[in-house]
Amino acid sequence: MKILAINLLNYREWTEKLGQDREWLIQKTQNEFMMKIHKICAEYGTFPLQLRYDNFIMVVDGISTEQLIVMKKDIRKLLPFDIKTCLGFGKTPLEAQMNASLCLYNSKIRENLDQNGMNDEPVVALHFDLNYNTLSLKSTSIYDSFLEIMETYLELARFLYKIGGIIQYLGGDNFLGFISINNIEDTIYKIEENKNLKLGIGIAYNARNAIKLATSALDEIRLNREKRWRIKKESQ
Numbered sequence: 606m607k608i609l610a611i612n613l614l615n616y617r618e619w620t621e622k623l624g625q626d627r628e629w630l631i632q633k634t635q636n637e638f639m640m641k642i643h644k645i646c647a648e649y650g651t652f653p654l655q656l657r658y659d660n661f662i663m664v665v666d667g668i669s670t671e672q673l674i675v676m677k678k679d680i681r682k683l684l685p686f687d688i689k690t691c692l693g694f695g696k697t698p699l700e701a702q703m704n705a706s707l708c709l710y711n712s713k714i715r716e717n718l719d720q721n722g723m724n725d726e727p728v729v730a731l732h733f734d735l736n737y738n739t740l741s742l743k744s745t746s747i748y749d750s751f752l753e754i755m756e757t758y759l760e761l762a763r764f765l766y767k768i769g770g771i772i773q774y775l776g777g778d779n780f781l782g783f784i785s786i787n788n789i790e791d792t793i794y795k796i797e798e799n800k801n802l803k804l805g806i807g808i809a810y811n812a813r814n815a816i817k818l819a820t821s822a823l824d825e826i827r828l829n830r831e832k833r834w835r836i837k838k839e840s841q
């Protein structure tokens with residue numbers, strides 16, 4: 606797997622310059638630049654996991670070194686910060702992001718977008734969704750429902766960590782994960798265990814296409830709920 610990690614340099618200094626009445630401005634600006642970064646990443650076929658906002662990662666299998674270098678320039682042009690970008694490679698998304706992180710926060714290690722560590726592999730996207738979450742809101746408060754969603758997020762994050770996967774909350778009752786192709790069975794077993802969840806799995810040559818297939822698989826589950834997981838693979 607190949608992961609690109611991005612760090613926004615001097616982010617803390619930028620926030621402190623905004624004064625005490627800054628939190629609304631930080632939230633507004635963070636959402637504005639993530640909006641722009643999502644657009645660029647979609648154009649190149651990837652998807653940013655925003656994590657801490659001042660550092661974030663994306664699966665970039667299926668995207669060439671030349672495209673990554675241009676994509677980085679496009680992102681840099683958008684931001685009021687300088688950025689450092691590092692590629693990481695690994696057998697799993699977790700291992701790849703760990704290797705990218707070693708580069709990102711080590712001032713002695715330069716950016717390495719020109720590094721060819723491993724061949725690109727198929728991207729496996731997981732679109733998790735809670736069953737009937739909206740219906741449950743008739744019998745619980747929106748805040749209790751949100752806490753249930755966050756508890757599920759943590760449960761999935763801990764499970765995926767054990768098999769080398771990564772995950773990001775998407776809003777609503779939706780979560781997006783990435784695993785290596787060898788861990789699909791483990792993930793299906795997890796879904797079989799947890800009756801509250803359904804899962805669309807998408808397999809494609811880049812993250813955007815894999816996510817599209819995962820969401821499409823999830824939509825198919827809603828049409829026929831006998832199975833709570835489905836896999837859709839990009840035709841060669």
Ligand SMILES: Nc1nc2c(ncn2[C@@H]2O[C@H](COP(=O)(O)OP(=O)(O)OP(=O)(O)O)[C@@H](O)[C@H]2O)c(=O)[nH]1
Nearest residue numbers: 734735736737738739740775776777778779820827
């Ligand atoms: N990020 C994201 N959010 C979604 C998506 N679909 C729905 N949502 C959000 O999730 C909330 C719940 O919608 P659903 O998950 O479709 O509905 P549900 O109540 O969980 O019922 P089922 O999923 O059909 O079992 C919606 O109000 C949206 O906020 C999606 O594809 N992506």
